[in-house]
Amino acid sequence: MNRLVLQAQILDIAAIRYTPAGLPALDLMLKHESMVDEAGSPRKVAMEIKAVALGDIVKRIQALSLTEKTVFTGFLSAQRQGRGTVFHITGFAD
Incomplete structure (x- = not known):
């Protein structure tokens, strides 16, 4: 399953x-920051990811x-020419 x-x-x-x-297509750059538990210890996670939305x-x-x-x-896919990953946004909660 590929769901993010x-x-x-x-x-x-x-x-x-x-x-x-x-x-219609929209290219975005998203930023995520959070604290997660990894192996019993808190860890700060920060990242930027390319995203695209299509349609309505x-x-x-x-x-x-x-x-x-x-x-x-949404789901993850390879970028064009296979360099990197892109997040395809299919929905969101506001």
Whole structure:
């Protein structure tokens, strides 16, 4: 199963583009920070991840504030040309 649930805030958001099929697409950079328990010890986790949203969800994401933390859901995939990972956002809870 490939499913990711991530609380993050938007660091950067690009202008809407359109796929060859005519779907709106939005490229984003997300930032996550949290404390987790690993092997019985607390650990601070911080990361940035590239993300993309396609279709109807694009306009809803554009309406989000860059400062608010949001819980995004989706899946992970390889980037074009296979360099790195991208989070495909399929939903979010505001």
